[in-house]
Amino acid sequence: MDTMTSTKILGGFCGAFLIFLLGKWAAEEIYHTGGGHGSEEQAYVIDTGEAEGGETEAAVPFEELLAAADPAKGERVWGKCRACHKVEDGVNGTGPHLYGVVGREVGSVPGFGYSGALVAVADVWSPENLQAFLENPKGYAPGTKMSFSGLKDAEDRANLIAWLDSIDG
Known part of the structure; x- marks a missing residue:
C-alpha cells in the first residue's frame, strides 16, 4: 500500500x-430554535393526578x-x-476519638485542635446535634475542618449514633 492510497x-x-x-449542526439549528430545551411552555399537559410539586411522604421524626x-x-x-476517627478512648486520628461522644461536650477532647466552628453551634453532642452534624457537617458548622460530605440516610445516622452510644458502656 503506497502513501497516496493511505492519504486517500x-x-x-x-x-x-x-x-x-455539519449534519449535526444543521439538525440542532432546525430543531432547537428558540431558547433551548425547556424554555417554552408546554402546549398540552397530561394530568397525572399528582400535585404540581409532587407529594412526598411525611418524614419520620428522628426520635422515633x-x-x-x-x-x-x-x-x-x-x-x-x-x-479519620478512632473509637478507642484517647486515641485521635485525623479527627478526634469518638469514644463517649454522645453526651460529651463539643470540642472537649484534650490535645485535639478544633476549628472553633463546632463550639459556636452546640455545647453538647446530643443525639439531635450529632444527627444534624452528620447529615451535613459543612452546613451545620460552617468553617469546620471536617471534609466529610455527610450521611444522607436518616436511618444510617440513627444507627450510627446508637452504636456510638453503645460502645462507651
Whole structure:
C-alpha cells in the first residue's frame, strides 16, 4: 500500500466526519430554535393526578428513628468514619476519638485542635446535634475542618449514633 492510497483513505474518513458534524449542526439549528430545551411552555399537559410539586411522604421524626435504631447496622455505617476517627478512648486520628461522644461536650477532647466552628453551634453532642452534624457537617458548622460530605440516610445516622452510644458502656 503506497502513501497516496493511505492519504486517500484518511481524507475519506476526515470528509465523512466533517459531513457528520455539519449534519449535526444543521439538525440542532432546525430543531432547537428558540431558547433551548425547556424554555417554552408546554402546549398540552397530561394530568397525572399528582400535585404540581409532587407529594412526598411525611418524614419520620428522628426520635422515633433513634428509638428503633440498630447498633449492629450502625457499626457497618461506622466504616465511613473509620478512616479519620478512632473509637478507642484517647486515641485521635485525623479527627478526634469518638469514644463517649454522645453526651460529651463539643470540642472537649484534650490535645485535639478544633476549628472553633463546632463550639459556636452546640455545647453538647446530643443525639439531635450529632444527627444534624452528620447529615451535613459543612452546613451545620460552617468553617469546620471536617471534609466529610455527610450521611444522607436518616436511618444510617440513627444507627450510627446508637452504636456510638453503645460502645462507651
